[in-house]
Amino acid sequence: MSQHELRTVTVTRYITPLREGGSLPALAEADDDFKYVLKFRGAGHGVKALIAELIGGEIARVLGLKVPELVFANLDEAFGRTEGDEEIQDLLQGSQGLNLALHFLSGAITFDPVVTLVDPALASKIVWLDAFITNVDRTFRNTNMLIWNKELWLIDHGAALYFHHSWTNHEKQAKSPFALIKDHVLLPQATQLEEADKEAKTLLTEDRIREIINLIPDTWLEWEGYDESAQELREAYTRFLLTRLAHTENFIKEAQDAGKALI
Known part of the structure; x- marks a missing residue:
């Protein structure tokens, strides 16, 4: 495979x-x-x-x-x-x-930030990911992380990429700083965002992004009230992510500023 x-x-x-x-x-x-x-x-x-x-x-x-x-x-x-x-x-x-x-991770327990301290490099990667995909749902109230076999696992990204619910101003939304990062459960530990950014950009190539977008089944891209073909919708997702990847400084600065405000 x-x-x-x-x-x-x-x-x-x-x-x-x-x-x-x-x-x-x-x-x-x-x-x-x-x-x-x-x-x-x-x-x-x-x-x-x-x-x-x-x-x-x-x-x-x-x-x-x-x-x-x-x-x-x-x-x-x-x-x-x-x-x-x-x-x-x-x-x-x-x-x-x-x-x-x-x-299903049998026996996994919900991540508790009071009990488990996350390494700054790992916390920074996760905060970078969530700012990149505009994931509003990794907060103290709902961490969407599990501890399984003593390791941290990420679950539930269904609230990410919220631009697709309105489907307007893709370009503007792709460049947005993502203010909701201030509520991220791991923001206090995310002190290595620039290092996380460099590593992410080496791993997340355009080819990789296209491979992921191409996984979306055609039957998930038949939207009522939209004239675009499945391939046109895939291209819009790809453009959104590539534009966001080219402007990561916007959301990194937002996250760093929000992190400083916590101190």
Whole structure:
């Protein structure tokens, strides 16, 4: 399997909803006998949340950060018909076809910043990633990180790339500093952002970015009310990320200033 291919599994068993997630993800089992945290295309933000999850997770992986394996998860049309909960049945029926799932890290515990101090180099990489992909959701209230086998793992990037919800002024938004970085749970430890920036730019080449964007299935790029083709939408995501990569000084300065304000 090349650097950027995702496996496709078929969901065989819906185990339980994970109600701590706003989009009602679920623990499920697939035909490879592994358990997954399943994110549904029929949930609140639809396929755009799955696209953000896919792009954010795979960019994190390129940067050498630990992310559970992402897979495409197929739900066939018969799935969920016997589900007793009407809300869940509607979600399953509205999510036929390809969804996204993360390998379930059994026994993992939620990262607690009071208990675990993160190394400045690692903290800086994670803050850099979240400023780059405009991820609003790695705060003290909701860290979206797990400790598994004594290592830090990143989960849940569905709230990233929020420019795609309005889909206007891509260029302006790509160059924006990302003020919400001030709420990042690891900002106090992120004292090596310039070093993280140099390393990220050597790893995150244009080819790598295009490989990741090309993973997005065509069926996730059929947006109601939009005339662009799937390939045109992929190109817009690619341009956004390449422009942002060319102007990292904007969000690095914002993060550094926010970090100083904490002292």
